[in-house]
Amino acid sequence: MLNRTPKGTLLVAGTTSDAGKSVVTAGICRWLARQGVRVAPFKAQNMSLNSFVTADGAEIGRAQVAQAQAAGLEPTADMNPILLKPGGERRSQVVVLGKPLADVDAMEYLAYKDRLRAVAIESYRRLRAEFDVVVCEGAGSPAEINLRRGDIANMGLARAADIPVVVVGDIDRGGVFASLYGTLALLEAEDQALIAGYLINKFRGARELLEPGLDTLRELTGRRVYGVLPWLDGLWMDLEDSLALDNRRTAEPPDAGSHTGSHTGASLHVAVVRYPRISNFTDIDALAAEPGVVVRFVSSAAEAAEIREADLVVLPGSRATVSDLDWLRRTGLASAVAERRGPVLGICGGYQMLARSIMDEVESGEGLVEGLGLLPATVEFGPEKILSRPVGEAYGHRVAAYEIHHGVVSFDGEAEPFLDGCRVGTVWGTTWHGALENDAFRRAFLAEIASAAGKDDFSPAPGVSFAALRERQLDALGDMIERYVDTDALLSLIENGAPEGLPALPPGGGS
Numbered sequence: 001m002l003n004r005t006p007k008g009t010l011l012v013a014g015t016t017s018d019a020g021k022s023v024v025t026a027g028i029c030r031w032l033a034r035q036g037v038r039v040a041p042f043k044a045q046n047m048s049l050n051s052f053v054t055a056d057g058a059e060i061g062r063a064q065v066a067q068a069q070a071a072g073l074e075p076t077a078d079m080n081p082i083l084l085k086p087g088g089e090r091r092s093q094v095v096v097l098g099k100p101l102a103d104v105d106a107m108e109y110l111a112y113k114d115r116l117r118a119v120a121i122e123s124y125r126r127l128r129a130e131f132d133v134v135v136c137e138g139a140g141s142p143a144e145i146n147l148r149r150g151d152i153a154n155m156g157l158a159r160a161a162d163i164p165v166v167v168v169g170d171i172d173r174g175g176v177f178a179s180l181y182g183t184l185a186l187l188e189a190e191d192q193a194l195i196a197g198y199l200i201n202k203f204r205g206a207r208e209l210l211e212p213g214l215d216t217l218r219e220l221t222g223r224r225v226y227g228v229l230p231w232l233d234g235l236w237m238d239l240e241d242s243l244a245l246d247n248r249r250t251a252e253p254p255d256a257g258s259h260t261g262s263h264t265g266a267s268l269h270v271a272v273v274r275y276p277r278i279s280n281f282t283d284i285d286a287l288a289a290e291p292g293v294v295v296r297f298v299s300s301a302a303e304a305a306e307i308r309e310a311d312l313v314v315l316p317g318s319r320a321t322v323s324d325l326d327w328l329r330r331t332g333l334a335s336a337v338a339e340r341r342g343p344v345l346g347i348c349g350g351y352q353m354l355a356r357s358i359m360d361e362v363e364s365g366e367g368l369v370e371g372l373g374l375l376p377a378t379v380e381f382g383p384e385k386i387l388s389r390p391v392g393e394a395y396g397h398r399v400a401a402y403e404i405h406h407g408v409v410s411f412d413g414e415a416e417p418f419l420d421g422c423r424v425g426t427v428w429g430t431t432w433h434g435a436l437e438n439d440a441f442r443r444a445f446l447a448e449i450a451s452a453a454g455k456d457d458f459s460p461a462p463g464v465s466f467a468a469l470r471e472r473q474l475d476a477l478g479d480m481i482e483r484y485v486d487t488d489a490l491l492s493l494i495e496n497g498a499p500e501g502l503p504a505l506p507p508g509g510g511s
């Protein structure tokens, strides 16, 4: 426990996307919360297709939800006031304080920026008023100098609210010294004055070998290295965006611990279709967490065999149902799905694809489109976005879930109800995200899938608690901060702001 209540703030920036900002922010939140500090996470602007619905029906990025949990809080819209959900190469839906505001291309978005900066700063100020500490997460890199003028999430925020900044660099990807140095040096002097120092992330190897580089970095920049964080396996749950998923072929099981018991029978193979606009892929994490369930992502025609051979195929959520369905057809994966006899589960966008027809003047503007026709259902897109936290039942177990969609599915009497959706034979569809996180339901569903796939001997492990896994991950991140960060120095930065007299480096900081 700390001998005082620290009050203050910090912004965690990164040299690149996926440098580990979300993980570090979550870790700092958990570390502070464990010491009785009332801390809240904040990310002014997030670009992600993994989102969640707060208790009062606001849509925010999933990473801020995990960080709120790390802080012991219910998530609120203020923690991520602006969420950009890319739907095409250049277009995004702009979600402001949890509700969709507009669908814009990258140029049109510039016109919104001043207004949105004010919205974000108001959210930040509300959190500051309510909590002792606010830990902000930047977006991308603060040295995207082409975007600096309109910036809301990095130095634009830090300058507007006088927030000290630490920059996280990913040493595993290489070039960490150049990117840490260059990120600072490209910024203008006033921005540089807020960059207090660095965190090296994802380090594997001998610390002694790193030390000379750290010394040089300190000398060249006049700044601290607050810590060197180790490479940690399996700490990705909820804290990644879809960009990071590009590198992943399998959903790694988190460390389930020894208390969960084991499954019986042969492994169950799950193939998850990774379309270009896959959304809410955190739905898959609960499957990957089950011992004996092997999850693979399928994203090209070359992998069609996986679709044919898997025990279960999952069509997950999609931010662009009609164009992802078109992609499914062009890759030939659609016919592989249609030819299957074994289980298929469609979730939200994936459920919509399984319908007979999709009427969409809203998301794609394509009008009437033929679906895969595996379920006796039709979809009608509406302008209003449905954001809710439904609770229902299946297989005699309570299921708490969340919904994020414009498309409304209706099904006819041939189908049996399943959650809010339906089932015919070995094809299941639901609009609900997060259903698989409900442990008893997930086990019952997996047992049913196993028998439908002819693996009657499979029986899921009796004791996996998905909520407990999340908690353990957050604890591990809190431990990481406690162990590998100079926490006294970090606390002093949070309380006192960036030290006076930090040198400004050329070229950004003058000659």
Ligand SMILES: NC(=O)CC[C@H](N)C(=O)O
Binding pocket: 279, 280, 316, 317, 318, 319, 320, 321, 347, 348, 349, 350, 363, 404, 405, 406, 407, 408
């Ligand atoms: N969450 C989802 O999969 C959304 C599906 C679809 N894009 C819709 O808005 O209706």
